Amino acid sequence: MSQTLIVSSSPHAKGDLTVARIMWGVVIALVPVFVASALVFGARAIMAVLVTSAACVVTEYVIQRYFLKQRATVSDGSAVVTGMLLAFNVSVAVPMWQLVVGSIVAIGVAKMAFGGLGANPFNPALIGRAFMTVSFPVHMNTWPLPQQTLLSLGADRVTGATALGQIADAKALGEPLTTIAAELPSYWQLFLGTVGGSMGEISALAVLIGGAYMLYRQLISWETPVIFLGTLAVITGTFWVIDPTAYADPLFHVLAGGAMLGAWFMATDMTTSPMSRNGKIVFAVGCGFITAVIRLFGGFPEGVTYAILIMNAFVPIIDNKLRPRRFGKGAAA
């Protein structure tokens, strides 16, 4: 025989899906969010995204190459996704060196320390954000107002409270929402993103464009974001119906803060969400529930980060208990 034949197990056909295609697909889906943050916060937002992405990639490369002595796999794009999401989760006021520290924590502690790609129990970008929130509280809670000094790279900007922050302040003072109603941004502003807030959380429109792209590419399943936001809307809506003067309406809760970005890009993170469809649904309900509880009764104005991180911790149990329905079982045969 002229050729040595290869023998391997079936299947002998391979689909064209790869880890790199998935991750770079997510990066493409994040482009609208990136554009929105640049339009609202200007050059400094662009720089922040570049800094975190580069810091994440370098951190991953250094750890794989020099600490673990492995072949570096940064080209798969997963570090870029983490970097972009980290930048989108923080205020444009955060100094660059803090972004670098956050990136190192996100990749080094939350991802590589657990075994790298696919082995991290918690979403690295959210761990980075949570770490920065407790470590750098001042900058993390300074929210520059939108569309000023767009060409400047500096952090010296006029600041104000976020929409959720205004509501939390009102709640703390025991004032009814009607007193601040005029100051709150309109739904339209929240939808387009011409408000203060984290760089990527502001524009619901941009997130939806990215989400639609990911649905089209089958990078995420529709259940997670829809049920996450649905649960949030139902719970906040219930309280709004009970007392509209003390609680904001559900549409406001869905559009404001990190709910959109979290539901479409963080709760759908493959590694840190459940495997089965039923599991994904439970996970999404849990995320929506905890977000609502923190927003309505917690000390923080925003709860998406912690809601997702808490639910991340439940993923092993969810995977263990909620399994896909076996063909021929549990159905009328």
Added chain:
Amino acid sequence: MGVVKTFPMGGVHPPENKLTADSAIQVLDPPSEVAILLGQHIGAPAEPLVQKGDTVKVGTLIGEGKAFISANVHSSVSGTVKRIDQALDAAGFRKPAVIISVEGDEWEEHIDRSSTLVTEITTPPEDIVRRIKTAGIVGMGGAAFPTNVKYMVPEGKHIDTLLINGVECEPFLTADHRLMLEHPQEILVGIEILRRALQVDRAVVGIELNKPDAIEEMTRHAEQFSNIEVYGLKVQYPQGAEKQLIKAILDREVPGGKLPLDVGCVVNNIGTALAAYHQIQKNRPLIDRVVTVTGTSLPNRGNFLVRIGTPFSHTIEAAGGMPQDVAKVIAGGPMMGKAVPDLSVTVTKGTSGILLLDKKAAQRHETVACIRCSKCVTVCPIGLEPYLLEKLARVEYWEQADEHDVLDCIECGSCSYICPSNRPLLDYIKVGKVKVHEMRRASAS
């Protein structure tokens, strides 16, 4: 053709690559020597009835399937038995075989070799099943399960439908497609024969929508048979798997470890129906089959009517010879076929195709870490968790693998096909199945 049906759970869409859909079936002359395996089917191998030096004709019974699950084997050529020896099976193991050197092409006298269509069925049902066994007919879709066994319905089971599988969901393969185009009437008479043997009122043919000409042809001729319906099915792999076909057409689910009999139906392949026609109407046992010989670089690829026992090398020669860039030869289709280690492997009753892959297509890709994308869970048509089964098999937790229904896997390969990390999911699941079977046998004894 009514509503477009499909199975709802899992499945993938591999590129169809039906390169030979337009090439008519060509008759391939027998080679100078054939090696007919005595165990071409699921079950016990047949026992040889001939000896070295015996003269055989086409259709002479050379092996008798004595066990309950076994099948007769007939000579596919005329000539002299060279020796009763061993020949390579598709996995490269040597198995008992009858090796015949071919002289001329003389057929047994009782075989009707004319191509006249015989529509009138005179054989009573009980004789049909007996003669299907005599003819050594097995499932022609690839699994090669003895057909007569499917028709021995145990007491207390009620069968209402006969399903005929014309799905051919494997990429590249076009053997059934060509048969439906070129012999629709024979196939339909064969279906009618099988329907009578099973004594049911309804027979349904399922064909995927990527074969509109076959659907049209079959539907047109099926009008003459009041009990046969033709359904078009949405293209989705693995629709040709027995359980998925039953779900798609009848919306019934066969649980793990159960048979189609348990949900009131029997599934047979197009080729099996044609073989039944040949035996009952023409007295012609199963001595040849249509094989799709294909591959992107194969010059004269096509569909060939090949005698059982013909070496792969002979069929590849007929299709234009082995191209230089071929690195893998597969018996069957790319999703479930077996990569053969040697070209002297012979065509058996279950060989639906011979597929040649070039180096690029044959090569496995580097395995990287699982990113828990859950694609394997989504595409599994049985609702298993391939990622978990792979993990359990790697650490040899066979009890847990058993608890997670590793034995229910139908080995369709959708999980390995989709996995973005190129993990050898099915490789390990197959090991798990073998080990769990071993474990169960050990604990049973």
Added chain:
Amino acid sequence: MNELLLYSALSLGGVAAGFAVVLYIISRRFRVDEDPRIAEVTELLPGINCGACGHPGCTGLAEALVEAADSGDISHLTCPPGGAETMRTVGEYFGLEVGSTHKTIAVLRCGGSFANAPAKTEYQGPTSCTAAHTLYVGETGCPNSCLRLNDCEIACPFDAIVMSSTTGLPEVLPDLCTSCGACVKVCPRNLFEIRPRGKGKAERRVWINCRNTQPGAVARKNCAVACIGCGKCVRVCNDIVQAISMENNLAYIDPDKCISCGKCVPVCPTNAISATFPPPKPKEPKKAAAETQA
């Protein structure tokens, strides 16, 4: 301040005292009287807990030994890694006869190296002999050959098996092998056998380095050093100790009968018999060679 110190000390001390009492009562009530000999015998054993004796670790064997000693016979118990040396001290401890023990070692019975059995196909898939064995005949084409992956290397708890990069076959390191049998169990083709280490310091042992039961011509096609079942070794040995038997075209040397003379080694036409020592020079071929020279 002093009061605080006093109360703290008193309350903590009280809690500690309470727990001490409870622990004492529990330990008295649930005390298990263990035969002190078990601990002493365990000391005499190698302490590697390999399980080769068939008992769960060295303590397990010690328990079995103590129990057997009470009934007056420990000759059926052995410690394979410890060998005669260990069992002698155990026998002295009990003052009882010990069974005949010889040190054993795992032996690979396949000579299908890259050179002897070149790969005819290329296996692609997980590095697992079990997976490859489930899939097909293997790269060599011999259904009984080593698959040259590494299940045994991974299974060996003592790192006594190393896959050789030159031959592709596993090598058993005699200094590390305790003949625990993990490789025997894991090999899907059952190529390992626990055999006596053999006589003397040199550990003279001889074995048929093949498990192929196919007819000679077929076996030879796939491997240069396959046993072809010619029976020459059987005939040589029949004149000496009748240690070699032939079944299904495959010879087998009974280690209990073999005296490691090595006379069968040179007569094998395919070099399928391996020995740990240089075999005696074959006489007849030499003569023949001399004759042709002359």
